Amino acid sequence: MTYIEPAPIKDKENPLESMMSRFDKAAELLGISDEMYHILKVPRKQVVVGLPVTMDNGQIKVFEGYRVIHSTILGPAKGGIRFDMAVNIDEVRALAAWMTWKCAVVDIPYGGAKGGVACNPRQMSAGEIERLMRAYTTAMLDVFGPDKDIPAPDMGTGPREMAWLMDEYSKAMGMTVHGVVTGKPLVLGGSLGRTEATGRGVTVSALSAMEKMRINPYRASAAIQGFGNVGMYAAELLHERGVTVQAISDISGGYYNARGIDIEDAMKYRADNGGILDGYQHADKITNEELLSLPVDVLVPAAKEDVITHDNAADIQAKMIVEGANGPTSASADDIINEKGIMVVPDILANAGGVTVSYFEWVQNRIGYKWNLERINRRSDRIMKDAFENVYATSQKYKVNMRLAAYIVAIDKVASTYKFRGGY
Numbered sequence: 001m002t003y004i005e006p007a008p009i010k011d012k013e014n015p016l017e018s019m020m021s022r023f024d025k026a027a028e029l030l031g032i033s034d035e036m037y038h039i040l041k042v043p044r045k046q047v048v049v050g051l052p053v054t055m056d057n058g059q060i061k062v063f064e065g066y067r068v069i070h071s072t073i074l075g076p077a078k079g080g081i082r083f084d085m086a087v088n089i090d091e092v093r094a095l096a097a098w099m100t101w102k103c104a105v106v107d108i109p110y111g112g113a114k115g116g117v118a119c120n121p122r123q124m125s126a127g128e129i130e131r132l133m134r135a136y137t138t139a140m141l142d143v144f145g146p147d148k149d150i151p152a153p154d155m156g157t158g159p160r161e162m163a164w165l166m167d168e169y170s171k172a173m174g175m176t177v178h179g180v181v182t183g184k185p186l187v188l189g190g191s192l193g194r195t196e197a198t199g200r201g202v203t204v205s206a207l208s209a210m211e212k213m214r215i216n217p218y219r220a221s222a223a224i225q226g227f228g229n230v231g232m233y234a235a236e237l238l239h240e241r242g243v244t245v246q247a248i249s250d251i252s253g254g255y256y257n258a259r260g261i262d263i264e265d266a267m268k269y270r271a272d273n274g275g276i277l278d279g280y281q282h283a284d285k286i287t288n289e290e291l292l293s294l295p296v297d298v299l300v301p302a303a304k305e306d307v308i309t310h311d312n313a314a315d316i317q318a319k320m321i322v323e324g325a326n327g328p329t330s331a332s333a334d335d336i337i338n339e340k341g342i343m344v345v346p347d348i349l350a351n352a353g354g355v356t357v358s359y360f361e362w363v364q365n366r367i368g369y370k371w372n373l374e375r376i377n378r379r380s381d382r383i384m385k386d387a388f389e390n391v392y393a394t395s396q397k398y399k400v401n402m403r404l405a406a407y408i409v410a411i412d413k414v415a416s417t418y419k420f421r422g423g424y
Helices: 015-030 034-041 089-105 126-139 159-173 197-212 229-240 263-272 288-292 331-339 353-367 373-398 402-421
Strands: 045-054 060-069 077-083 111-117 149-153 221-225 244-250 253-256 284-286 298-301 320-322 343-345
Touching: 015 034, 015 089, 015 331, 015 402, 034 402, 045 089, 045 126, 060 089, 060 126, 077 089, 077 126, 077 159, 077 353, 089 111, 089 353, 089 373, 089 402, 111 126, 111 149, 126 159, 149 159, 149 353, 197 229, 197 298, 197 320, 197 343, 197 353, 197 373, 221 229, 221 288, 229 244, 229 263, 229 298, 244 263, 244 288, 253 288, 343 402, 353 373, 373 402
Parallel strands: 077 111, 077 149, 221 244, 221 298, 298 320, 320 343
Antiparallel strands: 045 060, 060 111, 244 253, 253 284
16 A cells, blocks of 8 residues: 555646635734745745656657745755646645645644646556656756655655655765655655554544544544545544444445444455445445535545535535545635534644654654654654644634634744744
């Protein structure tokens, strides 16, 4: 099982505009100056490259690649690389900014970055993908670095691609540089706990929210849209904590059982069925849209962006939404959700478990020592719990929802750090 950053963004609602609408509200509440607003808004660096790659048929094809570094105020930039035909500069800008706020919310000394190549890896051979990744790495030699910009896997990439990136960068540097990238195979300096880290963070966030709302996990129900890397582990861990997971879904549709789905059984079926739930018999078939409107305590959208919009927000019956995906709730749905009194644990908090364990991988690479799984889980759980408590306290102080509170925490941290460092 490879790790990917949660949820592609396909620009149904422009992702940059969606992110900025929330950023603007938080910045206004904080009362930051116009100067600071523009410092935090404008990406530090944007790189667009052409990547000539020799394909298996001998022809040369040129791919367009991107890397956006949004901020390095808190530390070196951090963010995944996605291989997908829909990659565009607006998407990469938005995701880079999200990474800045995500790292700030969980108090990790990273800035935000994101990268991508417009390609379809499903129609490419392993050799073509390797040559593309090595070409991308070579083009970014002046950008990447363990103290400058640290990439990671994302949609369409995984440990294999990160191993190629590390190798190509190391060749150029004349020495092995493990810390230039995270999400690597374990034998190349990858970290234990990385694969399930995002789903684990979603679980910690959900349990923290249940505690605030005085919901007993052993009497709680959940519906999880998406049964990939994030949703599957969130389902497994919530199930272990006593929550009745009544519904799960993937691209084949939703599966509902009022008495609770046997998550272990569903995971085994998925593994034996080509990685999808299609044909699963131990639950009733429903649509992904029906799953979103189930009367459960916890709804975890962990599949894709913009699944909760102004068109269906009024139908949501869950008591809380814990966002495992990036941008699953469109900006146009925020007011409707708030009016219904539904607590939302936003994406930049709820799915930050992945970047937290990426940080641990980088730290282990820098000190040349490996931590065991128990230590990694304990430390990541503490970081996620502390971050939740901080955001919740901020929401009470400013009398705003958790999403705006998370942005307030993040923007305040980055702005304050910039002031201490000083500008010119």
